Amino acid sequence: MRLLLLLFSLLAPADAAELMRTIDDVKPSIVGIGSLQQTRGPAIGFVGTGFVIGDGLTVVTAAHVVNDLVNSGQGATLGVLVRSGDSAQFRAARVVAMDKEHDLARLRITQGDALPALRLGDSGKVREGQELAFTGFPLGMVLGLHHVTHRCIVSAITPLATPAITARQLDGKTARQLQKPRYAVFQLDGTAYPGSSGSPLFDPANGEVVGVVNMVFIKGVKESAISAPSGITYAVPANYLKSPPSPGGR
Template identity: 50%
Template sequence: MGFVWLLLLALARLAFADTDLPQIIERTKPSIVAIGTYQATRSPQFVMRGTGFVVGDGRHVATNAHVLAELTDIAAGQMLVILAQTPARVTQQRAARVSVIDQAHDLALLRIDGSPLPALELHSSGPVREGQAVAFTGFPIGGVLGLSPVTHRGIISSITPIALPGANAGQLNAKLVRQIRDGSFDIYQLDATAYPGNSGGPLYEMSRGEVIGIINMVFVKDRKESTLSKPSGISFAIPVHFLRELLRQVAN
């Protein structure tokens, strides 16, 4: 009898999470932005680089550092921008600039012009656990599928240590070298498949929609024979406490 009650309780919790998810997605989408460059004389004028989400005071956008890796020297006539959708599905463009970058954890904060946008709440209570139900929202495969936020869900399949080296030798600094030398940090491995355009998007728990991580890297399938050398469908997220540290830096 005890087993039956536990099974019923588990099913009830799953049904509750599924019921809440549409409301959580509705609250989350206004905070999801596309990050890229804009040039009036180019076709297309906007070229997307990745996903971001609004945090803090509503004037900061979190994303991956590698999303901005090739934007450090923007060509003349181009500018770094974000595209956001209002609840009425009107797309607005905002100029942005890099506020702070954490290469060791592949995170970055942008400062955006204009009035504040709705910010997502960062998770701060309770541990993140393997098997926990999660969802993430972003722009898979960039603008190919259109600039409308898409949501995927899954579980945290593993919390595992990893080290993230810089994209090139020019990005190495004392802090990054120390991070690689001293060891790694925990990262969330997911069973849900993300795509390159999802990089920088929020990973959130499904009870309140609080952000617990930032989608970071994806191994995209090359061919079936390369499963071991190039695994597919394995997505990762950087724990949100590293992002919270960046927010403290810009607040000081």
């Protein structure tokens, strides 16, 4: 027992230092997903998180984040917010692919130089009990463009949960959704909030992305995600990003 405690005391600081180095490495690749509209105040706003992959101009986020912006931002320019010193820089982007089934979207930055890109890992190797981390912008504009990292473990690898419905709620759209094949997602014990959607789920040792945060389990009304978070978060395995994406934006 004493030997185990000694080993733990020796390993824990190293693990913490490893995570700190990884956080420094991944932060330049993580952006806010938002829009610009000169006639509103503030002109720039963001509602979710994304991260850069590939050539440094491709951004991955959750599809529902993009949908929320498109549906609410009439006349606004879609784009990403990049942390630049103490301020945020807006860079226009366009939707190049949307996978609504897996809640994934790809954007293409159309302004400025390439950003540092994150590497995609093999999400098929992730196991229950594995320690991971995710970094994003919880609560969006409320906390501002300040990176926040949550450490977590994979509590379960489980089929995506479908909310219970009644016969009165069963319409054509819901029926089609129920007929789609279910797929496994990562259930995490870390707490995500609105704004965390689209955050990269990564290996603390090397920063390789193995998932994309897509939602938090909510007890009751939507506001409960803030006032009484459940501590249960879901992430889509990153291997779905390696599949040929569907073209188009909506």
